[in-house]
Amino acid sequence: MYRADLALVGFGNVARRFAGLLAEQRERLARDHGLQCRVVGIATRRHGSVFAREGVALDEALACADSGRLAAAGDACADAFEVIDRLAATESSVRVVVETTTLNIEDGRPAITHVERALAAGCHVVTANKGPAAFAYRRLRGLAAQHDVCFLFEGAVMDGVPVFNLVREAMPLVDVSGFRGVLNSTTNHILTALEDGEEFAPALARMQAQGIAEADPSLDIDGWDAAAKAAALANVLMDADLTPHAVARRGITPADASAARAACARGERLRLVATAERGSDGLVRAEVAPRTIAATDLLAGLRGVQNALILHTDLLGDVAISQLSGSLTMTAYALLSDLVAVRRTLD
């Protein structure tokens, strides 16, 4: 049985659901995976940060964070870095930083800095943030290897549906030469709503009301979210060295309504498709753009918040994995599955 001490950096919806899921799955984690977890630190942007060597009072933290009194749950810390440093200073055999701050599409910070600080201090990192893998994968992978810890980010693409863990764990020896995917739920919801005769603005508003669209809708609409996912996938699965800014990017606008409807009338579909391929020069090029595709294309069948990724491989031809529903639990589960992946490296 391993005992893992966790510091939650970022304490929004995903981290809170993760904390709940951790409690719900406590027995199975211990029985099936020999893992006991305890949250010893929480860092928030607006409600302070705390650390408690013997574990924070999580119920209290969940209640307090809303009212700005998180401090009651442990010793006050100046910021996320102090929480990480205090975790690193413990003698716990398994120290994990769970990073769930929001994506900064400019340069991926401060998430990258949190990850760097944690890895360099010998802590494992699991994150649902796309930034670290999209902006700095090679450096962080090297740092993790140097300190013999894990850097995992299953939640960066398609929530908890396995993509990175799928290829790493279940497709050994397979070379990924490219991919095509529908990776952004908000734009796919809007495009299918347009096909059904709805208008752009109310379809977007519904995604925002449901908490599925990013707070800044341009991250979704302008293709930034899909571009960050494409960069992360290319970096990890194809050993590329891209950032989201290197991904050729075109999003969707209300003007695409007529194109979506015309495609549908022709028996085709308009989808925001992310692609990557390795050129004859060995370099990986990635792109996000609305594409008209045949109705028989697996991506055309994706409606609403559904996502899918088609991997082009050498030994398995084209393989697709599809996320047919979406929920906060699925994103939180991504962190939990990464935690189990960390556990598997410990024997």
Add this chain to the structure above:
Amino acid sequence: MYRADLALVGFGNVARRFAGLLAEQRERLARDHGLQCRVVGIATRRHGSVFAREGVALDEALACADSGRLAAAGDACADAFEVIDRLAATESSVRVVVETTTLNIEDGRPAITHVERALAAGCHVVTANKGPAAFAYRRLRGLAAQHDVCFLFEGAVMDGVPVFNLVREAMPLVDVSGFRGVLNSTTNHILTALEDGEEFAPALARMQAQGIAEADPSLDIDGWDAAAKAAALANVLMDADLTPHAVARRGITPADASAARAACARGERLRLVATAERGSDGLVRAEVAPRTIAATDLLAGLRGVQNALILHTDLLGDVAISQLSGSLTMTAYALLSDLVAVRRTLD
């Protein structure tokens, strides 16, 4: 670095392609997974069986088997059991029986007997045969656990596209409550050919000519292949205790041509769908039958030899994995990926 000694039980197309793939991937297997493999035994039904402690001459075996002179490749053995026993008697640290005999839909023998003999003797087993997991999973799982060895069968469903390894390795803690899938390539090819205006018999003949249809076409057409896969999936992923004979089963006939075309004309599709669900009594019921489904259903988009499996889960909602092409290499790769999975248990 681990050195694995392999005995190939069954030496048809899949095993021969596996032998080739093993040679092609030798360097990556050693570099990425610390595994060196050597084939020390081969058992065939019609061309004799051989064992050679220091490794059979594989090139010679590949050439000889066709001409019935396999004996030149090593010491003659009476049958598969003697090959397995001789492998088990070696002091190799990693002994693996690679079982690729054809499915016997009556009772899964002799594949089950081969697997039993190997596991009981402390050898790992990887197999592309559906029989063992479809007819005797619980018993063989227990036997493997008792002798602390692996019993793996990724190739039993969707060739090398990960299904069993996907759930076991990349979806920890997830409970599978049911599934729907198109799992048989021959019938799916025929149904889509019917949609395109072709006739049943020539579409079947093409699958047989390509070596995709089973030698006995009734295994495909009558739904037995899909039923065996459904039983294996239910047994492994849902802890059921089914055999293919317990799966409610209806195949396809030339009379389904009009239903396939009528569905298509209505914007729907006819597909041979395998399903399983757990009833309120806790028992798992599985079924294979032609079903009319909406064109937007992920299964409706599968054409030709494409397969897909939709898993109903607690933590991840519905997740689908799709095989978008098919080849002998993909089946052979299934055995290779299982071999890597065996390797991962050795540290």
